[in-house]
Structures are given as C-alpha cells and as structure tokens.
Amino acid sequence: MDLQWGDIKLEAKIANIRRIIVDGQPEGRSKTKHHRVILLNARAIHALSKAQRLADLRRMASKSATPISPFVFQPGKGGMWIREPSVTINHFKLALTALGIRERRQYDPRHTYATMCLMAGMNPAFIANQLGHRVEMLLTTYAKWISSSSDWRELEKLPASV
Template sequence: MDGQRRSEPTPYKSTPKGIAAAGGLCARVKELIKLGAMTDDLYAELFPNSKYTLDRKTPTFGEFAQVWLNSRVIVDSTRDNYKSVLNRFWMPAFAAKRIDVITSADIRKAVAAIEWESPGVRRNACDKLSSVMQAAVLDGYIARNPCLSVSKVKLAKRQVDPFERDEAERIIADLYQHLQGATRIYAAYFEFAFFTGLRPGEQRALMWTETSEEKRRAHICRQIVKGELRERIKTKSVRDVLLNDRAMHALSVARELAAPDARFVFPPADGSGEWVKSDSTAKKYFLDSLTRLGIRRRRQYDCRHTCATMCLMAGMNPAFIANQLGHSVQMLLSTYAKWINSTSDWAELSKL
C-alpha cells in the first residue's frame, strides 16, 4: 500500500481452513493494488483494526463524534454531560473504528459488556449514541442508524407526588411564622412556588424587570443551571405566567425585603450573591418545616406538581394549565391523568 509493505492481523485461526482464508484475503489485496482499485476506505473495510493511520474520507467514530459534539448548540453543562457519556461508554469500544463499519451486533456486544449503574444511565447513553449515528446517516456516511435495531430498556415512570392543598397551606403558614428577617424571603419563595408552579431553576432566575404587579404577570425566559444563569428555559419557549392573589402576596413580601438595587426577586438571604445558585439553599428551611408539621418528606420540585394538581382539581382548562406550567397539553394529560380523572369520577358515577 503506497509502496510500503504492511503486516496486518486477521481474525482467522491457525488452522488449514483459516490459513487458506488468510491467503485468499492476501491475494485479493494484491489484486486490488495491482488494478489500482485499492482505496483508503476499502483498505479500512478489509482491515478495520489496522494500526496504520489512513487519510480517510470516512471518519472514525471518535472523529465524527467530536465534530457532532462541537456542532451542537447547547449550554456548557449539557455539552459536558454528552462528552462524559461518549468518553465513558462508547469511545473505548468504537473510537478507532470507522463509523460506517459499526454494526448493530457491535453495539449490542458493547452494551452487554458494560456494567450499567441503572436502567436510566443505560437508556441515556444509548440515546446519545443513537443521536451520533443518526447524524452520520444525515451526513451520508452510513445508510442506516445501527442503533434502531438495538432494543431500548424500559424505564419506570417517576411517580408524581404532590402535597395536598391543606399541606401546602400549612407549610406556607409555618414558614412565615418561623422565618424572620432576611430569611423570610424563603417563605415568600415557597408560597410563590406552590401557586405558580414554576420550575425551581426558573423561579430562582426570575428578575424584577420580568414581573408586572399591575398586569399580574411574570415573564419566564431564563433559568439557573448548576449555579449559572442561562438565557433559555427547559422547553426553549418563553411564556407569561398569570399571578393569582397568593402569588401576588409572595411578590409583595419579596418586594418589602428587596434591596434598592436588587435584580432578582428571590435572592439568597445571606447575601452570598445576586441569585440563589442551588436548590439546597432553601432546602433546609423547607425540610425543617415538614419535620415540624409531621408532613411526609418530599422534593421541593413537588411544589410544582402541587400547583398542577390543585389547578386540575379546581376544574381549570388543561390548555391554560399547560401554558402556565410550560408543558405541552399532551405532557400535562399524561403526567397528571390521575388527578384529571378524580375531578369527575364521582360526577360520572352519579349519572348511573
């Protein structure tokens, strides 16, 4: 090849049959070279584990995955997650292989060899691999995504666990009772969370310039991700959230506590920055309240679920609720189907 002698390993065993097969491969290579038909791509196909670096037109998986990752328009934390998944699970198996010779069988073998921490980790890793392969299809390097015939692990859907309306009211009252001074901001924070259903990252990123007490609206257009301010939200669609009386009350308390130059509605009480960087900042006050009240421990994110279920139980229009929460209607109906049914079950039964 290129006037150089090369010694390439073959998968054949040292048996008469294997020696004959290797001889046949050698003869084929010599004939292709003699005819001038040997290309880098064909050579890599014949010897996929070659130690020689070829000036290939078709990239290796490692090369293509790097280009794919660099081209993604995503925040740094998401990029780091993608990079970690690729390096941890797929580069050891496929980095040096040309992307067009990776088969479904190769992927199944790689999946079987990995000791997965959980079904969720496996599903996430396989989804990332499939995205890379699908990009290779669109770029014309492969004809079909080999991940399509690799079965996906089924995940148990995380159960929604909202608070009862009475529990929410008791938590809010308890926080206002026990938090004084600057820490009172966390009582307002959770009242606002229970009655707007904002995602925690969205609420922590809310600025005064995006609220209108006159119009009773909050414009949701950014979020906090791993302590950093991001000018985008999870669904990538900004929205206006209408504020009811309870949300307006929380806003008025936050206004009373705000410094003259405050930009964020719910800043950290200890003055450690302009915005609350992590859920753990308010977590202590929230869990202390649950302990005092004897309420079963749940996540702060369940404040959002509580708002959704309270709206459904009140008979509000699902399309309006979905818009308030930043969901699709389909997502709302699938996530909270239990509460949609419960609002009308007895009315339907009474028709009998």
C-alpha cells in the same frame, strides 16, 4: 431560582419566564427554550408583594457597595443569584418546619398546583402552558386527577343519538 423583579408585573398580575440557571450561571432562555407568561393568582401576588417588601428592606439596610441582586430569590450571603439547589432546599425545609407541614420535595408544590387546577376543572391547555409543559405531558402525568364527581355530567354531554 431565576426570576427577577423586572420579570414581574404585579399590576398586570403576570410573571415572565425568560431564563434558567445552568451550571450555576443564568442563561437567557427557559427550559423549553420559549419565553412564557404566567398569570398570577391572588396568593402568588400576595407572596410576591411580601417578598418585594423584604427585598426593599434588605436594600435599605445594606451598607455594602456590592450591588443588590435583581433576583426575587436572592442568595443569603453574597452573589447575585442562587448557584446551588441546596440553598433553596434548606430554606424550603425550614419554612415547612415553621409552618408545621410534613417534609416534602421542593418540586412537590408544583405537582400540587397542577393537580388542584385539574380537579377544579381548569382547561388542560392553560395549565400546561402555565407549567411550561406540552398538553400531552400534563395529561400523561396528571390524568388520574381529571376524573371526579362530574364524570356523569361529562357522559351526559354525549347525546344518546350519537
């Protein structure tokens, strides 16, 4: 995971996506090669506030001369960033078990978020930007979730005279 505390502005409710981890090393670019700003909802802000508190406690408890990682998702033992996906996969599985949630892939909550946004009627261009997709890719992947009980209202938008 490549999000650093300096990328997050809780008071402004934003996170800046600036880098990725490639072959175990951070690179100063996103997967789309463009920096993007993510708007944080109340749940994300709450989770990041809790994570920040834990990072602060870790920093205060550290007796090591090793610098503390600037990354939000820190490695468990040593290092400045998580180098292997298996680290986060294991933590994710443990969290699912503790919460009584069936096992799923680590990427699936991203799909759930996209689907929930579309079902709520949010603008596909906004959702695509938040996910770092092109609108076409978003619609190709998630179009089946756009139709809903409001389909008849959509049809009524087209005047009979057209």
